[in-house]
Amino acid sequence: MEKNIELRVLEAMAVRGVAVDENHLQKLQTGYEGEAKFATLVVEFGLSHLMWVEDYWFKIEDGPKRQPDFLLVLPYEWIAFDVKNYKTSFEYREGKCYANGWSKPMDNIVSAAENRNENLQQLAREVTGNISVRSALVFINENCHVTYDRMPNDVELVPRTLLRRFLEQYRHTPPLKDWLVQKVSVVLDTYRTEYGMPFEALKVEDFASLRKGIVCGGCGFCGTERDKSQIICHQCGNKQTISEIVRYHTIQQRLLFYDNPEMVTTRHLYELMGKQITIRSIRRYMGNHFKVVNKGKSSYYQVDIHNTFK
Numbered sequence: 001m002e003k004n005i006e007l008r009v010l011e012a013m014a015v016r017g018v019a020v021d022e023n024h025l026q027k028l029q030t031g032y033e034g035e036a037k038f039a040t041l042v043v044e045f046g047l048s049h050l051m052w053v054e055d056y057w058f059k060i061e062d063g064p065k066r067q068p069d070f071l072l073v074l075p076y077e078w079i080a081f082d083v084k085n086y087k088t089s090f091e092y093r094e095g096k097c098y099a100n101g102w103s104k105p106m107d108n109i110v111s112a113a114e115n116r117n118e119n120l121q122q123l124a125r126e127v128t129g130n131i132s133v134r135s136a137l138v139f140i141n142e143n144c145h146v147t148y149d150r151m152p153n154d155v156e157l158v159p160r161t162l163l164r165r166f167l168e169q170y171r172h173t174p175p176l177k178d179w180l181v182q183k184v185s186v187v188l189d190t191y192r193t194e195y196g197m198p199f200e201a202l203k204v205e206d207f208a209s210l211r212k213g214i215v216c217g218g219c220g221f222c223g224t225e226r227d228k229s230q231i232i233c234h235q236c237g238n239k240q241t242i243s244e245i246v247r248y249h250t251i252q253q254r255l256l257f258y259d260n261p262e263m264v265t266t267r268h269l270y271e272l273m274g275k276q277i278t279i280r281s282i283r284r285y286m287g288n289h290f291k292v293v294n295k296g297k298s299s300y301y302q303v304d305i306h307n308t309f310k
């Protein structure tokens with residue numbers, strides 16, 4: 001499962017010495033770990049043949065942007081999953097939510113799921129008239145103790161220990177017919193929206209102050225040495241080829257300047273990697289793998305931000 005763009009951008013910024021909100025970064029990392037664990041369990045419990053939609057942001061007219069972590073689309077039912085990675089506890093009491101033993105209520109994730117159900121119901125109606133929508137809040141951490149005074153309507157609270165039972169009821173559900181997958185996809189695309197980054201993008205002039213050097217693709221450490229055609233990490237001993245290194249930094253540069261694709265140039269990559277890889281090697285790799293846009297001074301490499309490091 002892929003990390004979302006926001007997390008990837010923040011990780012790239014942090015390694016380059018940009019001041020980021022550490023708490024927020026950690027929250028995203030913990031969330032990602034929980035979602036990755038959930039995605040693994042879906043396969044393990046034998047449900048990978050069903051239609052799962054990941055990272056779906058949508059919006060109805062001027063309403064707020066909403067997102068289920070995973071949307072399971074069945075013939076007569078849609079289930080929106082939120083995966084929560086709280087370490088110790090979750091409590092739903094008198095319509096309020098509490099996590100990890102805090103006495104102060106947190107964001108109301110139950111009422112947010114209820115509102116989202118209503119919105120998704122509207123989308124489902126455009127597919128066919130008889131689809132029911134509900135949500136499942138999955139508490140993926142084995143040590144998270146879940147309690148409630150009443151189970152909310154259409155929002156099921158699912159502790160890790162009951163997840164297998166919850167999911168296995170759909171194990172024998174046949175996969176969606178192709179025409180229905182298409183119909184659902186068309187409706188989902190109609191309401192799809194881009195997730196806006198909650199922090200400001202780096203500006204062109206910020207490039208100068210970024211920490212330069214080669215970052216290890218294995219552990220993310222900035223500090224390596226070159227041994228002939230290999231780059232060896234000081235931290236974890238990971239060995240990478242020049243091609244792997246150039247690819248990694250190309251994507252990192254694209255993420256750092258996520259709203260400015262023109263920042264992926266030979267010169268910038270050369271400097272980002274601490275001038276440790278020759279311009280010639282960079283040009284050779286880039287020329288073979290990415291399209292060049294424009295000519296001369298304004299040329300840059302076209303890199304899709306959804307590209308991955310691998």
Ligand SMILES: [Zn+2]
Nearest residue numbers: 216219233236
């Ligand atoms: Zn390393």
